[in-house]
Amino acid sequence: MTPDLSPTLARDAALRRLVQAFAAAGIANPRGEARFLAEHALGLSAADLLLQGRTPLGAAGAQALEAAAGRRLAGEPVARIVGAWEFWGLPFALSPETLVPRPDTETLVEASLRLLPERDRRLRLVDLGTGSGCIMVALLHERPHAFGIGLDRSQEALLTARANAAANGVGGRAAFLRGSWLDAVSGPFDLIVSNPPYIASGVIPTLQAEVRGHDPMAALDGGTDGLDAYRAILAGIARRPGLLAPGGAVALEIGYDQAEAVTDLAEAAGFREITLAHDLAGQARVVTLRPSLAAI
Template sequence: MIPDLAPTLPRAEALRQLTRAFAAAGLANPRGDARFLAEHALGLSSSELILHGQAPLGESGAQALGEAAARRLAGEPVARILGAWEFWGLPFRLSPETLVPRPDTETLVAAALPLFPERHRPLRLIDLGTGSGCILVALLHERPEAFGIGLDRSQDALATAKANAEANGVASRAAFLRGSWLDALAGPFDLIVSNPPYIGTGVIPTLDAEVREHDPPAALDGGPDGLDAYRAILGNIAQRPGLLAAHGVVALEIGYDQATAVTELARKAGFSDVTVARDLAGQARVVTLRPSLSVR
């Protein structure tokens, strides 16, 4: 039930009422959701919300917060309501054709950076299926001499990624191209990264409603067994050895149960050095791949 948020209601009390309503609705993070939406709707920082908690909502604040609460109680994720989310400590704008950046994907950035530990080493990167650009932008933020390409089939996603690169100060070292995986690209790349679609087609109807109904289907559907994108990426690298630099590395996010299958695909494609990194929950989340001499 949506609480009655009157314009005269103090902000702190509105926050308490929202938290209770979200908890009663069974939302996983009622306090955090209420705080994020209150800050967004009222245009306040966390500290301002605390320091000025006794100030009334006001007409516009009450209306904006009520509308945001209604959307959340209808099942829309907080990040979609805000239109933005944080990743790797950086802000990212979202759009309908981009995934919400998730903490699990930070494992990909964390696994890739130690592969090139020299911060100022020049690197050429490519992020396949870049979406919001969060992976590419985070890597460019950490490696100031790197240049990166974000590739995506969605023009909407590419526009969003470009805007995020500009907002985070790396646009001069980034390019965004429309295309499918590695088709029509020329290497060599020092690092190829991707968080591709990896959900099996038949599994998508069973996903949580916040994912199933609000994330773009093209960013989720990995084909019947969830492995279509990995076959395309690894097969392309195997067939076109010039795509990967002599000491280049591929880093791919995977589903929690896909480590064995993706490792097998990688070995068949000629990758002799395969490492699996785990996320904070202990689940296999990223495979890093180095090719054998015959593939270089």
């Protein structure tokens, strides 16, 4: 039930009611989510909310906070309500056609940076299924002489990614193309990176309601066994080895149980140097690939 938030209620009292309501609803981090929504709805920084806690909500503040709380209690994720989320310490706007960036995906950025350890080297990379652009923007942020291409089938996602690149100061080193996997690009690339859809179609109805009800289905559904995107990406590279520059590499995020299957697909595509990177929970989260020397 949405808590009663009157205009005369102090901000800190309203925050306490919000925490209680979120806790009663079984929200995992009621205090953190309540504070985040309060800051957004009231247009306050964390410091302002703390220092001005006894200030009444006011009519507009009460209305905005009640509306945000009602959406959260109805199952809408905080990131969707706010319309933005942080990734790699950078802010990213969201749209209905983009995933909310997950902390696990930072493992993909970390693994990619290890593949390209020279910070000042001139690089060319492509992010397949770029979505919000968070992976590519994070990489461009860390590699100041790199140029990136973000590719997606969704025009709305591409517009969001372009705006995020500009907002994070890397728009001049980024381009965005509409297309399916590698069909729209010619290479060569020093890095091909992707967090593709990898959830098996039959599993999607069992996902949390916050995910299946609010994340774009095209970014979730990986086909019958969850491996359709990997097949397309790896087959595309195998058909066109010139897509990878000499010494180039591929980094792919994978589901928690897909390491063996994706490794098998990579070996069948001619990759011999295959490594796994693990997330903070110890799960294999990223496969990194380099072709054999004979294929370069």
